[in-house]
Amino acid sequence: MEAAIPTAAQTVPPIERVNRIAVDAMGGDLGPAEVVAAAKLALSEFPDLSPVTLVGDEAIVRKHAAEAGIENHPKLSYFHASEVITMDDKPLVVLKKKKDASTIRAIELVKLGAARAVVSCANTGCLVGASIIKLRTLKGADRAALSAIIPRDGGHFVLIDAGANPEAKPEHLVHNAIMGSHFSRLEFGIEKPRVGLLTIGTEEGKGNALITQTHEALKRLGDLINYAGPVEGFQIFTNGGEHGQAIDVVVCDGFVGNICLKSWESLAKFFTTELKRNLMANPVRKLGALLAKGAFGELRERVKPERYGGAPLLGVKGVVVKAHGSANRQALKNAIFDASEMIKTDINQLIENDIARAQALIENAGEA
Amino acid sequence: MEAAIPTAAQTVPPIERVNRIAVDAMGGDLGPAEVVAAAKLALSEFPDLSPVTLVGDEAIVRKHAAEAGIENHPKLSYFHASEVITMDDKPLVVLKKKKDASTIRAIELVKLGAARAVVSCANTGCLVGASIIKLRTLKGADRAALSAIIPRDGGHFVLIDAGANPEAKPEHLVHNAIMGSHFSRLEFGIEKPRVGLLTIGTEEGKGNALITQTHEALKRLGDLINYAGPVEGFQIFTNGGEHGQAIDVVVCDGFVGNICLKSWESLAKFFTTELKRNLMANPVRKLGALLAKGAFGELRERVKPERYGGAPLLGVKGVVVKAHGSANRQALKNAIFDASEMIKTDINQLIENDIARAQALIENAGEA
Numbered sequence: 235m236e237a238a239i240p241t242a243a244q245t246v247p248p249i250e251r252v253n254r255i256a257v258d259a260m261g262g263d264l265g266p267a268e269v270v271a272a273a274k275l276a277l278s279e280f281p282d283l284s285p286v287t288l289v290g291d292e293a294i295v296r297k298h299a300a301e302a303g304i305e306n307h308p309k310l311s312y313f314h315a316s317e318v319i320t321m322d323d324k325p326l327v328v329l330k331k332k333k334d335a336s337t338i339r340a341i342e343l344v345k346l347g348a349a350r351a352v353v354s355c356a357n358t359g360c361l362v363g364a365s366i367i368k369l370r371t372l373k374g375a376d377r378a379a380l381s382a383i384i385p386r387d388g389g390h391f392v393l394i395d396a397g398a399n400p401e402a403k404p405e406h407l408v409h410n411a412i413m414g415s416h417f418s419r420l421e422f423g424i425e426k427p428r429v430g431l432l433t434i435g436t437e438e439g440k441g442n443a444l445i446t447q448t449h450e451a452l453k454r455l456g457d458l459i460n461y462a463g464p465v466e467g468f469q470i471f472t473n474g475g476e477h478g479q480a481i482d483v484v485v486c487d488g489f490v491g492n493i494c495l496k497s498w499e500s501l502a503k504f505f506t507t508e509l510k511r512n513l514m515a516n517p518v519r520k521l522g523a524l525l526a527k528g529a530f531g532e533l534r535e536r537v538k539p540e541r542y543g544g545a546p547l548l549g550v551k552g553v554v555v556k557a558h559g560s561a562n563r564q565a566l567k568n569a570i571f572d573a574s575e576m577i578k579t580d581i582n583q584l585i586e587n588d589i590a591r592a593q594a595l596i597e598n599a600g601e602a
Numbered sequence: 603m604e605a606a607i608p609t610a611a612q613t614v615p616p617i618e619r620v621n622r623i624a625v626d627a628m629g630g631d632l633g634p635a636e637v638v639a640a641a642k643l644a645l646s647e648f649p650d651l652s653p654v655t656l657v658g659d660e661a662i663v664r665k666h667a668a669e670a671g672i673e674n675h676p677k678l679s680y681f682h683a684s685e686v687i688t689m690d691d692k693p694l695v696v697l698k699k700k701k702d703a704s705t706i707r708a709i710e711l712v713k714l715g716a717a718r719a720v721v722s723c724a725n726t727g728c729l730v731g732a733s734i735i736k737l738r739t740l741k742g743a744d745r746a747a748l749s750a751i752i753p754r755d756g757g758h759f760v761l762i763d764a765g766a767n768p769e770a771k772p773e774h775l776v777h778n779a780i781m782g783s784h785f786s787r788l789e790f791g792i793e794k795p796r797v798g799l800l801t802i803g804t805e806e807g808k809g810n811a812l813i814t815q816t817h818e819a820l821k822r823l824g825d826l827i828n829y830a831g832p833v834e835g836f837q838i839f840t841n842g843g844e845h846g847q848a849i850d851v852v853v854c855d856g857f858v859g860n861i862c863l864k865s866w867e868s869l870a871k872f873f874t875t876e877l878k879r880n881l882m883a884n885p886v887r888k889l890g891a892l893l894a895k896g897a898f899g900e901l902r903e904r905v906k907p908e909r910y911g912g913a914p915l916l917g918v919k920g921v922v923v924k925a926h927g928s929a930n931r932q933a934l935k936n937a938i939f940d941a942s943e944m945i946k947t948d949i950n951q952l953i954e955n956d957i958a959r960a961q962a963l964i965e966n967a968g969e970a
Contacts, residue, residue: 249688277716280665303703327809335794356886360801383873386872387872387875387876396654397802400802400809400810401810401811431858432861433855433861434765434768434856434861434864435669435727436709441768441857442768442769442857443769455921464863467861467862467863467864467865467866467867467868468864468867468868469868470865471868471871471872472868472872473820486861488802489801489802489809489858490803490857490858491812492835493800493801493802493834493835493854493858493862494835494836494861494862494865495835496802496834496836497836497838497839497862497866498835498865498866498869499833499836500835500836500837500838500839501839501866501867501870502873503751503840503868504754504839505870505873505901505905506754507755508879508901508904509897509898509901512897512898512900512901513894513897514898515896518893519893519894519896519897520895521890521893521894522889522890522891522893522894522895522897523889523890523894523897524714524890525889525893526881526886526887526889526890526891526894527888527890528880528883528884529877529880529881529883529887529890529891530877532880533873533876533877533880536876537873537876552680564631565630566683580637602913
């Protein structure tokens with residue numbers, strides 16, 4: 235079946251093999267104009283940015299680029315793709331029926347070495363599924379993990395896995411800890427991010443078999459990661475209390491992570507809806523709300539998911555950054571910058587090195 | 603070991619075998635006076651309430667009861683217990699070392715048939731652990747499940763299991779669906795509560811093996827429950843959209859449920875802390891906050907966990923209602939009333955009947 239899919243190699247004129255970012259110009263809620271605007275912002279704000287290839291309906295994309303005044307930007311190129319993945323598309327159907335979707339073409343550019351990163355707003359299932367199938371996993375890893383940046387009191391944490399691998403084994407959670415640490419370091423500049431294993435009781439032996447075994451493995455990693463031990467749900471949104479020992483990387487499987495992520499978004503929305511309803515209940519409150527307007531705006535900014543640039547899919551050969559479906563140009567700009575930084579630091583090589591070291595440490599400890 | 607524990611039978615004067623509620627008077631954050639106040643409220647507000655036995659340091663409890671003017675209330679009795687479970691106590695240690703803890707004695711009263719229900723603010727691990735070990739599970743069930751009432755847009759839902767059974771099999775989740783339906787019916791008067799299976803993608807076959815198998819089993823239950831199918835995290839805090847098809851019972855295993863419950867509490871707290879900080883940022887906002895004060899108070903009331911009376915531990919022989927550690931008299935009153943209603947409707951018999959019916963339906967479908 236794989237052989238029957240016309241690959242990008244057949245349809246594209248050769249591009250130089252560079253640290254290029256293939257940006258899926260279609261599929262976001264705000265349309266290609268917003269993606270083009272994001273590319274413009276990224277190219278002007280970050281002089282060292284990797285070159286960008288906009289993947290999508292070339293006529294439309296070029297039109298927006300011309301309007302934005304960047305059509306002939308020296309770091310910008312175009313790659314035509316005639317189809318678009320919608321929010322309702324299913325990964326396996328897309329791979330069979332929408333071979334010329336912009337998202338698929340962007341991934342294929344990475345597979346061919348014509349780009350090293352993909353940035354896309356396409357639906358998570360399709361982007362994750364197609365990336366794993368087409369790019370394959372890193373050496374030593376047999377699963378990928380989606381990471382997400384979540385705001386907490388006084389900062390942020392990285393949630394990993396937010397939904398790529400719903401049936402994790404202990405080694406997958408160990409890899410999540412390693413990958414999440416590298417992403418936290420890259421994104422927030424934290425030298426030794428504190429890693430917590432999300433569970434339901436922090437005593438040894440609590441949780442379930444997956445947690446117990448992962449905990450034992452993580453303890454063996456020495457200074458490979460900064461393992462803070464098991465953490466409970468009530469700890470993760472705090473700033474860590476008086477000692478400031480907040481958790482920077484929250485490790486879990488993709489089933490728990492995805493339910494958490496989506497239920498948090500749902501709860502935040504309920505919270506704001508309810509508050510708004512209460513504020514509109516009478517004229518005095520309405521006046522108060524008007525005076526305090528800035529406070530609500532800041533809160534909304536702080537917790538809204540599209541504010542955070544990208545959610546990288548880690549563990550695949552290539553850089554894949556998932557942007558929120560409703561990401562605006564600022565969020566997309568951040569996602570493009572993230573992808574560029576992940577290329578520059580060669581995060582995948584760092585991850586492969588650490589996975590190999592972890593494997594050796596765990597095996598040695600097992601023999602000792 | 604069991605034989606070595608002095609049981610309540612050895613220390614208590616015989617009590618009539620009635621539909622009595624053993625209320626653990628110790629162990630709440632607000633102390634025994636608050637529990638006594640809750641008993642007073644419950645006895646006066648609900649004329650049909652089952653009789654109440656206050657379990658704890660008898661001198662202290664009687665003193666508070668006298669001050670509250672209910673010491674000799676005809677429906678009130680006392681059972682002395684010299685020890686108290688703290689928030690840091692571990693279940694197995696308590697069972698060995700704190701045999702005269704009020705929580706343990708209250709559970710033993712149910713085991714002996716001297717009471718039919720326990721209400722306690724004691725730490726969840728100890729209450730759940732001791733209840734399962736001492737009371738054993740219902741016929742047909744080999745696990746218990748903790749249920750929690752969670753506010754959502756336009757109403758509430760029951761989350762089950764909120765943490766009793768972190769390694770669930772499909773039959774346990776089927777039992778959770780049955781038990782949660784009975785509790786939703788009792789608590790909210792919903793005739794046919796809509797049951798959703800919490801997962802990460804609502805297409806058939808998504809999620810993990812536990813979910814796929816549970817989904818197949820639930821589909822076989824016919825009208826035994828009102829199964830709405832798989833639900834994702836983003837759906838559960840909504841009012842169900844334009845058709846008002848909100849989910850009344852959210853079914854999951856105790857690992858996922860406990861992480862969700864605690865992270866939701868943590869997120870709500872972060873949200874309110876952040877909002878407060880924003881509102882205090884300048885004098886204009888402060889004035890606005892003052893005018894809109896009522897709106898914040900209502901929101902706090904709506905989402906604070908201690909507002910909801912009790913979280914019943916379902917699936918054990920006896921009624922066990924866990925109240926929040928910081929429950930005030932209103933919350934505790936509700937928990938006591940819940941226990942009384944669960945005795946009155948004989949919820950455990952209803953659950954046992956349905957578990958047997960479910961078993962037959964699933965087996966028949968397997969043979970067909």
